[in-house]
Amino acid sequence: MNPLRVVDLHKAFRGRPVLTGVEFELRTGELFGIIGENGAGKSTLLRILAGELAADRGDIIYGGTLGYCPQKIVLNDELTVEQHLRFFQRAYRRPGLLRAHELVERLGFDQHRGTRAGLLSGGTRQKLNLVIALMHDPDVVLMDEPYQGFDWDNYLNFWSIAEELRDQGRTVLIISHIAHDIDRFDRLRRLRNGQLAEPAITESTLNGTVPATVVTAG
Numbered sequence: 001m002n003p004l005r006v007v008d009l010h011k012a013f014r015g016r017p018v019l020t021g022v023e024f025e026l027r028t029g030e031l032f033g034i035i036g037e038n039g040a041g042k043s044t045l046l047r048i049l050a051g052e053l054a055a056d057r058g059d060i061i062y063g064g065t066l067g068y069c070p071q072k073i074v075l076n077d078e079l080t081v082e083q084h085l086r087f088f089q090r091a092y093r094r095p096g097l098l099r100a101h102e103l104v105e106r107l108g109f110d111q112h113r114g115t116r117a118g119l120l121s122g123g124t125r126q127k128l129n130l131v132i133a134l135m136h137d138p139d140v141v142l143m144d145e146p147y148q149g150f151d152w153d154n155y156l157n158f159w160s161i162a163e164e165l166r167d168q169g170r171t172v173l174i175i176s177h178i179a180h181d182i183d184r185f186d187r188l189r190r191l192r193n194g195q196l197a198e199p200a201i202t203e204s205t206l207n208g209t210v211p212a213t214v215v216t217a218g
């Protein structure tokens, strides 16, 4: 059984269609990329897959546990990094925080474990967002531009973590805006006119948008 299969997914906002029959399936042990212009519906698709938003119609069939790194970070500003990890440890019913701490270290924000989220920089908040999505070792990870605000080294750290997950048989779906990413995906699809299709890779494929932090630092 594939870890995730999507059949004929539709979503409209106030009568305006955004998804008009999205169909795809994810395979075990792959890095799957989704690109598309601003407003194409990528985040809407991921929010529906993660259960945050209801589809108008269509089916989503899951074959494993899920991790979700949303575009819009949801943290409690009053809680420290460590308190967030403990909270999600309980929510995920994990015995310990070994994996979470390993990820925090690899993403270079170990020194902030005692810092309240409200005092973290944007990039570090995003790192915590990412660790929360990965700390329970899910079968399928859905990530919406997961490295926003990362410096170059941590962008590369992110990719080494993502590739490791894939090599361990996890399934990783990433929404991307970065030209550098294209070759890293095992499969790539473009969301356009409400549907997913194989993209013709041209200079305009990525709509020319690149997060400045990642690109200029490289």
Ligand SMILES: Nc1ncnc2c1ncn2[C@@H]1O[C@H](COP(=O)(O)OP(=O)(O)OP(=O)(O)O)[C@@H](O)[C@H]1O
Pocket (backbone or CB within 6 Å): 013, 014, 018, 036, 037, 038, 039, 040, 041, 042, 043, 044, 045
């Ligand atoms: N809750 C909502 N209510 C009304 N319209 C919405 C809502 N969420 C998204 N939309 C609209 O749906 C369309 C798709 O938005 P979405 O955020 O999914 O696009 P995206 O491809 O992720 O864009 P970006 O690349 O800019 O992140 C946009 O026109 C957006 O304004």
